[in-house]
Amino acid sequence: MSVDTIAGQFNLPGEITSITPYGGGHINDTYKVHCAQAAVPNYVLQKVNHYVFKDMEGLMNNISKVSAHIRKKLVESNIEDIQRRFLELITTKKGDLYIQDNGQFWRVFNFIEDHKVFDGAPNTDIAYEGARMFGQFLTQLSDLDPSGIVETIPNFHNIKYRLANLETAIKADPRKRVRLLHEEIDFVRSRYEVMSIIQNLGEKGLIVPRIVHNDTKINNVLFDQENRGLCVVDLDTIMPGFVHYDFGDGIRTCANTGAEDDEDLNNISYDLEMYNAFSAGYIDSVKSILNSTERSTLPYAALLFPFIMGVRMLTDYIEGDVYYKINYEEHNLIRARAQLKLASDGELKFEEFKRIINNL
Numbered sequence: 001m002s003v004d005t006i007a008g009q010f011n012l013p014g015e016i017t018s019i020t021p022y023g024g025g026h027i028n029d030t031y032k033v034h035c036a037q038a039a040v041p042n043y044v045l046q047k048v049n050h051y052v053f054k055d056m057e058g059l060m061n062n063i064s065k066v067s068a069h070i071r072k073k074l075v076e077s078n079i080e081d082i083q084r085r086f087l088e089l090i091t092t093k094k095g096d097l098y099i100q101d102n103g104q105f106w107r108v109f110n111f112i113e114d115h116k117v118f119d120g121a122p123n124t125d126i127a128y129e130g131a132r133m134f135g136q137f138l139t140q141l142s143d144l145d146p147s148g149i150v151e152t153i154p155n156f157h158n159i160k161y162r163l164a165n166l167e168t169a170i171k172a173d174p175r176k177r178v179r180l181l182h183e184e185i186d187f188v189r190s191r192y193e194v195m196s197i198i199q200n201l202g203e204k205g206l207i208v209p210r211i212v213h214n215d216t217k218i219n220n221v222l223f224d225q226e227n228r229g230l231c232v233v234d235l236d237t238i239m240p241g242f243v244h245y246d247f248g249d250g251i252r253t254c255a256n257t258g259a260e261d262d263e264d265l266n267n268i269s270y271d272l273e274m275y276n277a278f279s280a281g282y283i284d285s286v287k288s289i290l291n292s293t294e295r296s297t298l299p300y301a302a303l304l305f306p307f308i309m310g311v312r313m314l315t316d317y318i319e320g321d322v323y324y325k326i327n328y329e330e331h332n333l334i335r336a337r338a339q340l341k342l343a344s345d346g347e348l349k350f351e352e353f354k355r356i357i358n359n360l
Helices: 003-007 056-076 124-140 159-172 182-189 197-203 243-254 272-286 292-319 331-348 350-359
Strands: 016-021 029-035 042-048 099-101 104-110 210-212 221-223 229-232 239-241
Touching: 003 016, 003 029, 003 042, 056 124, 124 210, 124 221, 124 229, 124 243, 124 272, 159 182, 159 197, 159 292, 182 292, 182 331, 197 292, 210 243, 243 272, 243 292, 272 350, 292 331, 292 350, 331 350
Parallel strands: none
Antiparallel strands: 016 029, 029 042, 042 104, 099 104, 210 239, 221 229
């Protein structure tokens, strides 16, 4: 079916007058749908990447449950302008959450008007506000049972699983690249124990599974024109996990002085001012729900997340670049080195991380 025909199967008000490509996401294909003479005229139509997200039923049910719960919280709090503060799924005319057409899966959300997005945090105010929104997201969902949320990408942030994958790749060495990677492999292997701390605590029940976002880049927060947070978006990776996942990935992307694929490792370090701002925003939103073990181990997240990304990128490089899109042959190796350098810098600043978290 054409995009127009697909859009016409959803409960949209009035006549659809235009459908145009929208946004710059790397996973899903996104369109803005305009309905003329409707009280709410704009909507977002997406074709979901089924290669990445294989359990569409689970994924869409996750989003539906989470969105409905957040809406309920907003109503209970008498929040104004609710329609701009959560993502609402628009059902099909048959009442379904999505449409399947020739192996392709389509869905529609409300469009949040008059917003802006930052690809990275340009200053500490944006870092704080973005982190506050992610923390608020976690807190809003803290009384929703995680067991009712499907793990759509099993072991997504399980470092033991990622390390096992790396060892399997090293043993197979399909592209004969391992001989070039002794320094990186030695670095990873020397940190198996410390990087497994959070996973071990979860396995012992000392930290609790929560419903986490799992992709806490600043560009997944929509801001209003006064730079106040409106809504957290990109809900495809919502799964049960630990608070460290959202905090760690946000810190990794927000407080890095270099690029994720920076070839010059001298550019890469943790900016403590940005670390403090993101930490302050996040903790302001979540401190009332954390247990003592979560609080005391939160600083480890800034070590774990660049490490886990480095492990994943190194694994992909060894396997022949089968997961991450690359722009040149050594791209995944450059990415892996950059992430492992950030993890190493985090080790050097770990005591400062602890001081900042304790003060907050």
